[in-house]
Amino acid sequence: MATDLTRFVKTYDVRGLVGTELTDDVVEALAAGFVDELGVAGHTVVVGHDMRESSPGFVAAFIRGATNRGANVTNVGLCSTDESYFASGLWSAPAAMFTASHNPASYNGIKFSRADAQGISLDTGLAAIRDRATEYLESGIPVVDNPGVATTTDVLIDYASYLRTLVDLSAIRPLRVVVDAGNGMGGLTVPAVLGTSAGLPELPLEIIPLYFELDGTFPNHEANPLEPANLVDLQRAVVEHRADIGLAFDGDADRCFVVDENGDPVSPSAVAAIVALREIARVRQLGEETPTVLHNLITSLIVPEVIRGAGAHAVRTNVGHSLIKDVMRETGAVFGGEHSAHYYFREFWGADNGMLAAMHVLAEFGSHDDPLSTISARFSPYAQSGEINSTVTDVPAAIERLRTAFAGRGNFDTLDGLTVSGDAEGVDSLPPRADETREFWWFNVRPSNTEPLLRLNVEGGSRGVMEAVRDEALAIIRQS
Numbered sequence: 001m002a003t004d005l006t007r008f009v010k011t012y013d014v015r016g017l018v019g020t021e022l023t024d025d026v027v028e029a030l031a032a033g034f035v036d037e038l039g040v041a042g043h044t045v046v047v048g049h050d051m052r053e054s055s056p057g058f059v060a061a062f063i064r065g066a067t068n069r070g071a072n073v074t075n076v077g078l079c080s081t082d083e084s085y086f087a088s089g090l091w092s093a094p095a096a097m098f099t100a101s102h103n104p105a106s107y108n109g110i111k112f113s114r115a116d117a118q119g120i121s122l123d124t125g126l127a128a129i130r131d132r133a134t135e136y137l138e139s140g141i142p143v144v145d146n147p148g149v150a151t152t153t154d155v156l157i158d159y160a161s162y163l164r165t166l167v168d169l170s171a172i173r174p175l176r177v178v179v180d181a182g183n184g185m186g187g188l189t190v191p192a193v194l195g196t197s198a199g200l201p202e203l204p205l206e207i208i209p210l211y212f213e214l215d216g217t218f219p220n221h222e223a224n225p226l227e228p229a230n231l232v233d234l235q236r237a238v239v240e241h242r243a244d245i246g247l248a249f250d251g252d253a254d255r256c257f258v259v260d261e262n263g264d265p266v267s268p269s270a271v272a273a274i275v276a277l278r279e280i281a282r283v284r285q286l287g288e289e290t291p292t293v294l295h296n297l298i299t300s301l302i303v304p305e306v307i308r309g310a311g312a313h314a315v316r317t318n319v320g321h322s323l324i325k326d327v328m329r330e331t332g333a334v335f336g337g338e339h340s341a342h343y344y345f346r347e348f349w350g351a352d353n354g355m356l357a358a359m360h361v362l363a364e365f366g367s368h369d370d371p372l373s374t375i376s377a378r379f380s381p382y383a384q385s386g387e388i389n390s391t392v393t394d395v396p397a398a399i400e401r402l403r404t405a406f407a408g409r410g411n412f413d414t415l416d417g418l419t420v421s422g423d424a425e426g427v428d429s430l431p432p433r434a435d436e437t438r439e440f441w442w443f444n445v446r447p448s449n450t451e452p453l454l455r456l457n458v459e460g461g462s463r464g465v466m467e468a469v470r471d472e473a474l475a476i477i478r479q480s
Helices: 024-038 055-068 081-091 126-139 156-166 186-193 228-240 268-285 302-309 321-331 354-365 372-378 395-406 463-477
Strands: 014-017 044-049 072-078 095-098 107-114 150-152 175-180 205-210 245-249 256-259 292-296 313-317 335-337 343-345 388-391 411-413 418-423 440-447 453-460
Touching: 024 055, 024 107, 024 126, 044 055, 044 081, 055 072, 055 095, 055 107, 072 081, 081 095, 081 107, 081 156, 081 354, 156 186, 156 354, 175 228, 175 354, 186 205, 186 245, 186 354, 205 228, 228 245, 228 256, 245 354, 256 268, 256 354, 268 292, 268 302, 268 335, 268 343, 268 354, 292 302, 292 321, 302 313, 313 321, 321 335, 321 343, 343 354, 354 372, 388 463, 395 418, 395 440, 395 453, 395 463, 440 463, 453 463
Parallel strands: 044 072, 044 095, 072 150, 175 205, 175 245, 292 313, 292 335
Antiparallel strands: 014 107, 095 107, 245 256, 335 343, 388 453, 411 418, 418 440, 440 453
């Protein structure tokens, strides 16, 4: 039976079960389709991989498929996803990164990039790569007259050195930092960038490592800091070591989550606001009067407020890293932030880089005497629900029920799913208040690209408002 690539070639990347969906033959075919679709026969293609047991074998299969179609492959070996973006930008070459990010060990995947770390989604080439690969699986991959060659190099030192040029941490106050790498690629990149393993000068940082051993079976916890259960070890260690800050990276280390000195999470929206201010200030000093900063529609309202308050132009976007990279390039934005802890930088080819975001937080925090909890509170004035997933049998019907229930009570927006925004006067079952203050609220509901799920995010000017809107929206979504 022919392999149905549509099952695991997702909207923004490839993500499938090893052996049953993602196999050597499938990887070879995808590599050949990648080279053909991008027209890079005779040119360089970069490939890198994470610490999963299946990754080196898949890289070998990718090299076979790509070189048979004429591409020259530079294998950068073990690396984080943002390290592969660095290589793509450094050499202006397309790249393929083998990782399944935070997914369990039974999964692997591929994140494709065009030259200069430009994203590739189903709408911008990934569907065509998938279709070419499907044909090659049926008919075989013909070898071109001039096959490519493969070479191996390492970019970790250059990557670490480049990030150090973007954020100077040499003059901050001494900080004690607990880092949970989750047995993922942060175990390789953190010692290089924030430590001395790449031969760079020592920084005023005492790094206390958690789970730095590279292990694609994830023996300690899932490498997905977005789930609160996976932050528990970091939170406990920060308090036990009386650390100033805690950092947690996901499996491929392109996302970074932050906890304060009390072990309390710092929301990705607060991190986005902090980094946005720093990047706005930097480019305005260089003469850029009104820089553009992106934020996706699920970040806290504080993010666009901070951006506009700093004299920059706030642009609201859909969710999704490939799409945001495109918008970064189209608008010339200096920075972009997502609710999921993806952070994008113009100085990093518009790509996302969790390590660079962490360095900005360390630089900002390390230049003040206030504890991180105080700084975080300034950028977390509103109550957020976090993302809540609901399994529904009829997604369009659930969204229509929300439209009906909230008609006349708020403004409707369909940029990405359905967003409804209003004030407390439009909230049913709101607890009594001691004053007459009107408070804002908004919620967004988006269907999953791959599952019968609706993803709900709610924010309110107070916890009471947020919880009232959240509970009403959930009851409507889950109505049988």
